[in-house]
């Protein structure tokens with residue numbers, strides 16, 4: 001029997017930085033080292049009051065249980081999703097059961113901007129839930145999304161006093177979501193992971209089951225994220241949102257290839273074995289080794305935002321085209337990168353596991369520099385701005401500072417935030433901050449890019465994947 005749904009479920013998932021393995025990790029023959037961050041996306045699911053729900057037995061609503069509108073209480077089930085840190089960020093859906101086993105689809109109400117990540121996560125999670133839960137009646141749900149500030153570049157409001165009206169952790173950005181510049185920490189993967197996990201736990205599990213249910217939540221989140229993105233990426237961002245920092249080897253794309261769209265006949269019958277990993281012909285083969293791994297004692301990871309994001313899809317397409325056309329050369333380059341990345345990971349692991357041996361970061365510095373050399377070769381050969389010269393200039397300049405071990409362009413590279421490993425010491429952070437505050441680019445970029453405001457983000461290594469959250473921190477927001 002499914003457990004009784006509690007009235008409120010809160011869960012969060014972390015952002016990521018792919019320290020090494022960008023592009024390589026798209027191919028199962030290679031791996032990526034991904035660090036989870038302490039910037040998280042939180043999702044709070046509230047059961048709207050209905051006659052048959054817990055807490056409505058005559059004694060009024062249960063703690064945290066929201067009151068629905070008259071329409072919600074009388075007629076069809078609805079899901080209202082809010083991102084209260086942004087202007088007009090409300091998405092309202094009707095819940096439709098599709099014929100011929102097509103699953104459960106949410107239908108947007110009104111004609112405001114759509115949010116494919118929210119919409120797809122709801123449809124996928126509700127389809128899975130309706131397939132496994134005893135009760136097919138979801139009731140109406142209110143969902144609140146709250147994100148740590150570092151996912152987005154600062155806005156005039158988020159910098160100012162007006163941002164701090166409510167609970168301390170979350171700021172008011174004062175702009176619509178589409179106007180907020182993302183910093184590339186993987187907001188959509190953290191959001192999809194937190195949203196599908198919160199819904200599944202809300203309706204079919206207890207929060208304590210999160211550990212045991214992690215693999216299923218991973219499978220569901222990967223399926224929903226790929227569908228929302230319209231492509232099957234490597235999935236390292238979803239994996240780290242679920243499991244935390246790890247050495248990642250991607251899943252075989254064939255696992256998701258024949259799933260089809262929500263609403264198509266038999267969709268629920270195809271989604272269920274994917275989530276439960278019961279299809280013996282296509283077992284999940286994701287590898288997340290050493291998940292939850294820590295940095296060596298005395299080391300910290302920081303990110304420097306350059307407020308000038310890149311277009312990952314077109315960069316990926318070009319790099320893969322070049323690899324296809326230059327297979328021999330690419331194989332040598334990929335092998336050199338993989339080899340060096342693996343040595344770097346082993347050294348980080350060795351130092352993390354032997355705190356007494358930690359402290360001499362010179363090998364790590366050398367290995368980071370070698371990785372960068374290979375990435376610059378990749379940049380030249382592919383003609384894609386993975387480490388463009390303005391980023392080279394920035395990385396070189398910060399690497400000279402005392403206490404900085406080294407840095408890289410993480411993930412796809414481009415003009416996204418750079419990742420820097422430093423000695424974990426407030427004076428190093430202060431030095432970096434000061435350096436960046438006075439920093440202006442002097443080189444002409446080889447790809448015509450311009451770096452605007454350079455600033456250190458507040459985010460650091462977080463290591464932990466999806467986790468249950470306490471409600472108190474959301475005071476004033478839900």
Ligand SMILES: Nc1ncnc2c1ncn2[C@@H]1O[C@H](COP(=O)(O)OP(=O)(O)OP(=O)(O)O)[C@@H](O)[C@H]1O
Pocket residue numbers: 083115116117118145146147177182183184185186187188189191312
């Ligand atoms: N706070 C939020 N509330 C609702 N939806 C959000 C929120 N933050 C992000 N999203 C959704 O995620 C989308 C951004 O995802 P996208 O994959 O483009 O970027 P990212 O995951 O932050 O960065 P990257 O893929 O470069 O790591 C937004 O367009 C929106 O649909």
Ligand SMILES: C[C@@](O)(CCOP(=O)(O)O)CC(=O)O
Pocket residue numbers: 017018021022023024025026184233234235236312316410411412413416
């Ligand atoms: C280029 C790629 O390998 C990494 C992209 O990373 P990011 O989104 O730039 O953090 C693509 C992928 O792995 O899906």
